Amino acid sequence: MSLREYLATSRGDKPMQIMAHVVCGYPSFEDNMRELEIMAANGVDVVELQFPFSEPSADGPLFVRANELSLKAGTTVEQCFDFMAQVSGKFPFKVLMMGYYNTIFKMGEEKYIARLKEAGGVGFIVPDLPIEEAGELYSVADREGISPIVLMTPTTSDARMEVLGKAASGFVYVVARKGVTGSKTQMGDDVSALVKRVRQHTDVPVAVGFGISSREDIDFLKDIADIAIIGTAALKTWEEQGPEAFDALFASLTAR
Amino acid sequence: MGLFDFAEGREGYYGKFGGTFLPEILHATIEELKACFRECKNDPSFWREYVELMQSYSGRPTPVTYLPNLSAKLGGAQIYVKREDLNHTGSHKVNNVIGQGLLCKRLGKKRVIAETGAGQHGFATATMAAKFGFDCTIYMGAVDVARQRPNVFWMENLGAEVVAVTDGQQTLKDAINEAMRDWVTNMADTHYVLGTACGPHPFPEMVSWFQSIVGLEAREQILAQTGKLPNKVFACVGGGSNAMGLFQGFLDDDVELIGCEAGGHGPESHQHASRLAYTDASLGVAQGYKTYFLQNEEGNMNETHSIAAGLDYIGVNPIMAYLWEQGRVRFDAATDDEVRDALRLVMSTEGLIPALESTHGFAKALQEAAKMNKDEIVLINMSGRGDKDIFTVADALDDNKWKHFISQKAAQYAQEKNS
Ligand SMILES: Cc1ncc(COP(=O)(O)O)c(C=O)c1O
Numbered sequence: 286m287s288l289r290e291y292l293a294t295s296r297g298d299k300p301m302q303i304m305a306h307v308v309c310g311y312p313s314f315e316d317n318m319r320e321l322e323i324m325a326a327n328g329v330d331v332v333e334l335q336f337p338f339s340e341p342s343a344d345g346p347l348f349v350r351a352n353e354l355s356l357k358a359g360t361t362v363e364q365c366f367d368f369m370a371q372v373s374g375k376f377p378f379k380v381l382m383m384g385y386y387n388t389i390f391k392m393g394e395e396k397y398i399a400r401l402k403e404a405g406g407v408g409f410i411v412p413d414l415p416i417e418e419a420g421e422l423y424s425v426a427d428r429e430g431i432s433p434i435v436l437m438t439p440t441t442s443d444a445r446m447e448v449l450g451k452a453a454s455g456f457v458y459v460v461a462r463k464g465v466t467g468s469k470t471q472m473g474d475d476v477s478a479l480v481k482r483v484r485q486h487t488d489v490p491v492a493v494g495f496g497i498s499s500r501e502d503i504d505f506l507k508d509i510a511d512i513a514i515i516g517t518a519a520l521k522t523w524e525e526q527g528p529e530a531f532d533a534l535f536a537s538l539t540a541r
Numbered sequence: 542m543g544l545f546d547f548a549e550g551r552e553g554y555y556g557k558f559g560g561t562f563l564p565e566i567l568h569a570t571i572e573e574l575k576a577c578f579r580e581c582k583n584d585p586s587f588w589r590e591y592v593e594l595m596q597s598y599s600g601r602p603t604p605v606t607y608l609p610n611l612s613a614k615l616g617g618a619q620i621y622v623k624r625e626d627l628n629h630t631g632s633h634k635v636n637n638v639i640g641q642g643l644l645c646k647r648l649g650k651k652r653v654i655a656e657t658g659a660g661q662h663g664f665a666t667a668t669m670a671a672k673f674g675f676d677c678t679i680y681m682g683a684v685d686v687a688r689q690r691p692n693v694f695w696m697e698n699l700g701a702e703v704v705a706v707t708d709g710q711q712t713l714k715d716a717i718n719e720a721m722r723d724w725v726t727n728m729a730d731t732h733y734v735l736g737t738a739c740g741p742h743p744f745p746e747m748v749s750w751f752q753s754i755v756g757l758e759a760r761e762q763i764l765a766q767t768g769k770l771p772n773k774v775f776a777c778v779g780g781g782s783n784a785m786g787l788f789q790g791f792l793d794d795d796v797e798l799i800g801c802e803a804g805g806h807g808p809e810s811h812q813h814a815s816r817l818a819y820t821d822a823s824l825g826v827a828q829g830y831k832t833y834f835l836q837n838e839e840g841n842m843n844e845t846h847s848i849a850a851g852l853d854y855i856g857v858n859p860i861m862a863y864l865w866e867q868g869r870v871r872f873d874a875a876t877d878d879e880v881r882d883a884l885r886l887v888m889s890t891e892g893l894i895p896a897l898e899s900t901h902g903f904a905k906a907l908q909e910a911a912k913m914n915k916d917e918i919v920l921i922n923m924s925g926r927g928d929k930d931i932f933t934v935a936d937a938l939d940d941n942k943w944k945h946f947i948s949q950k951a952a953q954y955a956q957e958k959n960s
Pocket of ligand 1 (some may be wrong): 600632633634658659660661662736737738779780781782783784851852896898899924925926
């Protein structure tokens, strides 16, 4: 089943679908597994597994540290793929790879896509690979039924949205504001207008990410977008308040 | 075809090196920068204004100096030096910074940000920002802040905010990541003054263009002084901007060009910053561009080391990587020990004090000059002055009297604080 078909069937009567994020190997693979169990129990629809990279330039402070400490603990690309295979076999949600292009480049694009598929991944998000450089990777992915996730941002022109929209597969990742991951986004007219603009250029589902942290954000987004992306807020809760609060966060985000 | 005449669909590429690998959010900003840069490059009045400003503000043209004592002592080629150390702020970095300052004015932006390793580029940027009236934030690895306090002192006194970056190895590459994070947030009013000929297109081309003033002057000067072209031209290579600057003057000539990298503790040590002369580095994509990086097989960057903070970097200018691959530029590396010896020799025979970075070029040039004929000519880029970096140079030379002086000073400050 393609990512898009899966999203259509898993929608049900949820207010929004939820995509959550973990950095592989941080705080540890065991912690990751417990986080994912809680996410699954709360009906999370999609999970992005971030493969740590030494130069995570699109990430904010919390994820930068997570990338760094995971690598310091010895996390390898193979471990991340093995973990992905375990996770995709165990849980109902779909799994995407999130990471930086050098990880893929060093492995080789063909081999990367083959390994991703083998591990049960259905797509990938690579924030430092612009569409102009992505031609070959996207066509290998397409051949193998893997979805490259395209990003659109507040600074993306209509003309460029048209180009990106043509390459979109699975869903579009709308970056709600300028900046890196981590800080809060003020949900308001800017975000609505951006999502409206995105919809004019693509008919795949729209996911909104960057700074989503609360039920209020979901209530705001549920009428305009399809998927809410929870990143930093989840890790922050896990680190500062532990598993119970983490569970409560996802319960409130996914409540009907 | 010239280096910068890009084939259709290959803008910003030099062979397989270069490109623009940035998050989507920066696409519009980079397009705006590319358009503005094109306009400046095609406008002769822009270059004229730039050259005039470099004359009145930075003392250009910098001279080419003949080193008779050293030439005689080594008994080989005649040695000449291009004196970028005589620029305002003490290095070639100011060429790039003033150029980008003029460009920033055209962009209509009010704030500049920059990364810095040794502090030279941050210092030059802070100077430029003060002159042009821009707000200025400098990102610097916390390790570098600790070892380069004098440059931090000047940046802050020039009105810049210096942010100590505590991620990763807390050095230059981490400062670049942090500057990028600022840029993706504040690009509407902020220009990122990248300090070397690395990063995403158009930076390698743009920085090389501003630095080409070095080679343009040097070619004329050496011809005027000696009546011929040099046989070999040497420059140190960190990111590659001073080398690109000088080499561009001689690319079409029958002149051998040698890039000198940081050999650190030597080829087997893995404690160096030599991407092309040694064999540790491999092709990769990071910090916005494709080039040779010092990285592991999974694409995560390795720790680097050099006696010279300004050469201590994981990647190398994509144009230089291409010229190396084409056999147009040869690469060699000077170890920390070779650099110390060369610095002592140059100081004692000629009274010149090159920066530790520049001394890498001297170290290799002097070795080769000794084996050349007396009627041959060697030209070295003295990219910066060493006297300004007295703390680092004194450390490098392990000077006991200096250490004694600093301990006394420290004791004096401690006493003042307690009384
Ligand atoms: C004096 C001096 N020379 C050389 C360099 C190396 O940079 P590049 O290779 O871009 O010239 C630096 C960098 O800080 C420097 O300060």
